[in-house]
Amino acid sequence: MPSSTQRLPLQTGRATLSDVAREADVSLATVDRVLNKRTGVHARSIAQVQQAVERLNYRPDPAAARLARPHPHRVSFLLPSGNNTFIEMLREQITGSSGWMEDHRVSAQTHQVDVFEPQRLARRILALRGQCDTAVVMALDHPLVQAAIDKLVAQGIAVITLVSDVPKSQRQHFVGIDNVAAGRTAGTLVGRFSGNAKGEVGVIVGSLSLRDHAERSLGFSQVMAAEYPGLRVLPPIEGKDDPKLARQLSARLLAAHPKLVGLYSVGAGNPGISATLKASGRAGKIVFVGHELTPAARADLLDGTMAAVINQDAGHEIRSALRLAISRLTREPVHADQERIRIDIYLKDNLP
Incomplete structure (x- = not known):
């Protein structure tokens, strides 16, 4: 029989949170707090959980994470107003992703604003407080806009910038081309x-x-x-x-x-x-x-x-933004190659 301090590797199947808790010799609640980077956990317990995760090769189960959510994850897209055909293509891709969103327990709303007016844009960003869990924003790189994004993030709302970045803000990810x-x-x-x-x-x-x-x-x-x-x-x-x-x-x-x-x-x-x-x-x-x-x-x-x-592929950008929006909830790893938006060059000879 193994001693009380020895841990046997998981033989079959995917490691669960309970397996991690048993391996680390801590409670399930402690594992949850460590994996979600919440405060109030002793450094020794954090180390035990991290070592157990590595030994067991623990990976979150996205399906279980979706089922565990009491409400759909709310995503708000804030896009430029006006007669911009590419923006209309983005809106169409959001609508076309409704089936995927339903499967992944995501709901989405689309809002419009004049992105060339920093004061108006900043006010509209701040108005998303209480309306969403993740904001996907096509934004102006301006101090007022940066401050508005940082205020959303400070209140627990993740922000993803789309097409145009605000790199000095606390946004979670940027989705767009180089x-x-x-x-x-x-x-x-x-x-x-x-x-x-x-x-x-x-x-x-x-x-x-x-x-x-x-x-x-x-x-x-x-x-x-x-x-x-x-x-x-x-x-x-x-x-x-x-x-x-x-x-x-x-x-x-x-x-x-x-x-x-x-x-x-x-x-x-x-x-x-x-x-x-x-x-x-x-x-x-x-x-x-x-x-x-x-x-x-x-x-x-x-x-x-x-x-x-x-x-730049509008469909790829919207799908990427949605995947990134729920990744922090499911703790699924972000694959850089999958989320990289390619630069496509079209001539009259290679039109799709």
Whole structure:
């Protein structure tokens, strides 16, 4: 017979919380407190539980965790208002995930706000208190917004940033592409499609206060300056992701810069830019690269108005945000490769 201090390894099946408690020689309540990182547990007990978890190779049972929850996990998505086709694609993916959410005991609500107004956005973030367990926010990188996110987290609400990050906040995760790399990719595309042409390149952003737009602009400028010195990048113009405003701004840009050879649309508003290029007779003559494979962008690729589109998968982003939202409850490990959002490049020749 083994001595009272010896522990036999689990022979078959998946280790349970009871197995961990028995192995660590502590109560089930203590195991729960340690695994959920709650205070009030003696350091010796914490070490015993951690060692037992390692010896038994304990992994939480997600199904059991879901069944143990008395209420569905509430997720609030806070997305930009306005006529942004990519945001509409995100909303459609949230609706399309209803079956998965039902299976995983998750409920979701979608809210809209003008993300270009930091005061309004911060107030809307704070208004989510008491409405959700996890907030998924497409946010402006601004001190007021950071403070609002930190207040939510301090009150026990997890925050996941989507598409555009607020990295200095206490948010749990960021779901989106590497935006500096996306901007560098755009620079390479504009430079190579321009061939040996010399001239000016315009940049239209939604707002440089959006971190994804600022990072894309940075990456773009880095490549253009280092690898295409014959192409001069003009100062970015802010179009607030509004197609009508983007049309006006791009028309002024073309009129003021007759030597324009390239145009990089960092955010939304591509339909307005496309309309300007077609009306001016310069569609297909100016190398136009933008983001997100919307129906309008697909049409622009096919008729030659756009040279290339850099895309992020809206469905992957929503599914990833939902998985991350419940991971802290089920204590399932987060697999970085599964949650990494790829940068896709589409030409007219490889449209899905």
